[in-house]
Amino acid sequence: xxxxxxxxxxxxxxxxxxxxxxxxxxxxxxxxxxxxxxxxxxxxxxxxxxxxxxxxxxxxxxxxxxxxxxxxxxxxxxxxxxxxxxxxxxxxxxxxxxxxxxxxxxxxxxxxxxxxxxxxxxxxxxxxxxxxxxxxxxxxxxxxxxxxxxxxxxxxxxxxxxxxxxxxxxx
Numbered sequence: 364x365x366x367x368x369x370x371x372x373x374x375x376x377x378x379x380x381x382x383x384x385x386x387x388x389x390x391x392x393x394x395x396x397x398x399x400x401x402x403x404x405x406x407x408x409x410x411x412x413x414x415x416x417x418x419x420x421x422x423x424x425x426x427x428x429x430x431x432x433x434x435x436x437x438x439x440x441x442x443x444x445x446x447x448x449x450x451x452x453x454x455x456x457x458x459x460x461x462x463x464x465x466x467x468x469x470x471x472x473x474x475x476x477x478x479x480x481x482x483x484x485x486x487x488x489x490x491x492x493x494x495x496x497x498x499x500x501x502x503x504x505x506x507x508x509x510x511x512x513x514x515x516x517x518x519x520x521x522x523x524x525x526x527x528x529x530x531x532x533x534x
Contacts, residue, residue: 372448417469
């Protein structure tokens with residue numbers, strides 16, 4: 364009965380990874396069938412470059428997600444750690460978003476070449492997070508001056524005056 368939670372998480376992660384593999388395969392198959400058979404080839408080299416780029420995005424994000432889900436086993440072969448919860452937020456959620464966006468772009472670019480511009484959402488969102496979580500707090504911290512009430516200000520002035528008198532005394 365030990366480690367039932369780890370075993371359950373291991374099974375959940377295997378199912379989730381299998382679902383993601385299926386989504387990637389369906390997206391790739393749809394793109395190849397529509398582009399090669401129905402549209403009879405590619406309109407330009409940009410479609411080939413876009414296809415390769417989205418394929419690498421999918422492979423990279425799937426490998427990152429699978430790293431989150433890696434289980435740990437004991438020497439006896441028992442599950443010690445079932446892997447991280449793939450439904451948690453943070454970086455795992457960002458990898459999922461990247462995977463879903465790249466699959467969407469692959470499938471939607473069969474309809475119109477303008478859907479390739481959807482990939483610009485990814486660096487745009489990264490710049491937004493950089494601004495919101497790093498730059499804005501840094502700029503706000505450097506501008507704000509601590510507001511002191513009257514009693515605290517007088518106490519600080521007295522302690523500075525005492526420190527100045529002590530320094531003058533020892534010179």
